[in-house]
Amino acid sequence: MSTVVRTAHEVTASALGWLHAHRELGAFEDDATADLGDNDSVYKPLCELALASSLVLREGVAGSAELRAARELLEFSWRQLRAGDLLYERQLRHGLVTDPLETYVHHARGGLRHEALEQLFEQTSAADSITEVLPNRRLAVANAHRVAGLRRDDDFQGMLRQTWLGRTPQPWALDWYTAYYMTHAVFHVTDWGAMPGELPPDVVGYLENWLPAWFEVWAEAGQWDLVGELLIVGACLPEPWCEPARWELFAGVQHGDGLVPRDAEPVDDDPWRRYHDHQHTTVVATIAGTLTTSRLLGGGT
Amino acid sequence: MDASSCARDAAHLAGRVLGALRGGSDADLADFLDSCADPAAGLGAVRLVGADVFLPHLVLNRPLDARDVDVVVASFEFLSSVTAPVTTEQRVLAWHDWSTARLLAGLTGDVPAATPEDPTAVLGPAEDWQRWSVAVAQLSSLAHPGATGPVVDVVAAQPLALCRGVVRTVLRRDFATASRLTRWLCLLHAAGVRLPVDPVLLLGHIEPRVGAEPRRLLDLAVARHLVGAA
Numbered sequence: 188m189s190t191v192v193r194t195a196h197e198v199t200a201s202a203l204g205w206l207h208a209h210r211e212l213g214a215f216e217d218d219a220t221a222d223l224g225d226n227d228s229v230y231k232p233l234c235e236l237a238l239a240s241s242l243v244l245r246e247g248v249a250g251s252a253e254l255r256a257a258r259e260l261l262e263f264s265w266r267q268l269r270a271g272d273l274l275y276e277r278q279l280r281h282g283l284v285t286d287p288l289e290t291y292v293h294h295a296r297g298g299l300r301h302e303a304l305e306q307l308f309e310q311t312s313a314a315d316s317i318t319e320v321l322p323n324r325r326l327a328v329a330n331a332h333r334v335a336g337l338r339r340d341d342d343f344q345g346m347l348r349q350t351w352l353g354r355t356p357q358p359w360a361l362d363w364y365t366a367y368y369m370t371h372a373v374f375h376v377t378d379w380g381a382m383p384g385e386l387p388p389d390v391v392g393y394l395e396n397w398l399p400a401w402f403e404v405w406a407e408a409g410q411w412d413l414v415g416e417l418l419i420v421g422a423c424l425p426e427p428w429c430e431p432a433r434w435e436l437f438a439g440v441q442h443g444d445g446l447v448p449r450d451a452e453p454v455d456d457d458p459w460r461r462y463h464d465h466q467h468t469t470v471v472a473t474i475a476g477t478l479t480t481s482r483l484l485g486g487g488t
Numbered sequence: 489m490d491a492s493s494c495a496r497d498a499a500h501l502a503g504r505v506l507g508a509l510r511g512g513s514d515a516d517l518a519d520f521l522d523s524c525a526d527p528a529a530g531l532g533a534v535r536l537v538g539a540d541v542f543l544p545h546l547v548l549n550r551p552l553d554a555r556d557v558d559v560v561v562a563s564f565e566f567l568s569s570v571t572a573p574v575t576t577e578q579r580v581l582a583w584h585d586w587s588t589a590r591l592l593a594g595l596t597g598d599v600p601a602a603t604p605e606d607p608t609a610v611l612g613p614a615e616d617w618q619r620w621s622v623a624v625a626q627l628s629s630l631a632h633p634g635a636t637g638p639v640v641d642v643v644a645a646q647p648l649a650l651c652r653g654v655v656r657t658v659l660r661r662d663f664a665t666a667s668r669l670t671r672w673l674c675l676l677h678a679a680g681v682r683l684p685v686d687p688v689l690l691l692g693h694i695e696p697r698v699g700a701e702p703r704r705l706l707d708l709a710v711a712r713h714l715v716g717a718a
Contacts, residue, residue: 357685357686358655359658359693396651397652399652400653403618
């Protein structure tokens with residue numbers, strides 16, 4: 188087992204264990220309705236939890252304890268979404284939003300399905316009932332349709348060319364926000380590393396050239412959340428970029444209990460604050476470790 | 489010799505060279521030295537600006553005044569070159585001095601200076617492009633029009649490491665280092681080396697952000713000349 192595989196595997200196991208141990212902190216406080224007063228407080232983190240869990244299950248390279256934890260986390264988020272009913276009600280109430288589909292596919296990928304909701308998605312898709320979004324978000328919606336098995340005439344390559352990444356700009360023409368857009372364009376066009384060949388050769392070459400430089404910049408700034416996303420991008424390339432020193436650096440910021448801090452600021456002691464501040468980065472670490480381990484063991488080819 | 493006086497005089501001298509490159513009067517090293525309150529600091533400044541004092545002659549073919557030659561020679565007599573460098577700083581200085589002495593010899597017809605040790609001793613491995621590019625930046629005065637030599641050969645063989653270094657410095661908003669690396673990048677461009685960034689766009693990005701430090705403006709003036717000549 189290579190050094191990187193071992194490091195990535197350990198980061199995943201520890202991060203997943205932390206997410207599993209603290210999952211109740213990510214539950215809805217009251218009965219959530221389709222209107223969801225604040226999407227980002229519980230709903231979006233649940234979606235991210237389901238994403239990470241579904242990828243751990245999809246790749247199947249984790250140990251038995253981690254696979255069990257991933258299954259339980261996916262079931263936890265599914266229960267929170269009232270086995271899909273919340274998504275169904277939300278899609279009915281807000282016809283053009285795409286988050287029900289994007290949330291649903293993580294569960295569907297793990298075998299948790301909702302027949303009426305899928306029929307609703309088919310209708311909204313056929314009518315192109317999709318709100319207008321940024322190009323990288325449009326790729327996210329297209330990938331959700333693809334994973335859900337909803338047939339569309341989405342042109343992934345054309346969509347990619349509409350994103351910042353697709354234009355392969357001068358590599359200094361990047362800021363923190365746009366770096367996230369770049370990472371997400373890669374995630375969605377490759378379906379989180381499942382199809383590295385979906386990245387056109389010029390984009391692959393561009394990422395191979397500049398990922399190391401971007402990594403250094405944001406690692407120096409202690410932006411661990413973005414650093415983790417850059418590691419995911421590396422794992423989505425046809426020839427994975429996963430240098431041992433970079434992985435050691437990332438693993439080094441992980442706390443003993445599995446939490447991965449979002450940045451270089453002090454981590455609060457309060458359990459609720461710890462969870463809500465750092466859940467996203469710990470999800471990112473879970474995905475980065477899972478995809479890196481899988482790709483190095485031959486997955487995604 | 490007061491280091492801050494030396495740095496101030498070096499900025500002044502770089503400003504005079506820059507003025508000459510922009511079509512103004514000659515840098516006139518002898519006149520510069522006369523204007524320095526402390527001649528020792530003035531000679532130190534000449535050594536600090538190094539090979540760049542010859543830019544008006546290299547770029548604009550201006551004749552080299554015998555008094556300018558005397559000033560450069562005097563700067564070497566005042567502070568002798570490091571012959572057996574040990575620290576990184578000394579190694580950088582040795583190559584910096586070599587470039588000055590070599591250009592002087594080329595312009596006067598004298599015997600060329602002895603070449604320092606293998607450039608990898610100061611640059612390190614290009615795989616460690618973060619550190620490598622910082623060392624390359626410190627040797628920016630070696631990147632002048634028509635430059636050749638061991639350091640140029642090593643840098644020209646590593647365009648990606650150089651470009652990663654400049655992208656990192658730009659994103660860190662370290663435009664001083666970025667200007668020095670851009671000078672190298674433009675030298676490679678002028679030599680026909682294929683680069684993964686557009687040097688003209690890079691130059692256009694850095695020029696309005698670099699500030700007013702004359703030595704860095706000199707780097708960019710050289711870079712602009714190099715892309716213009718490419």
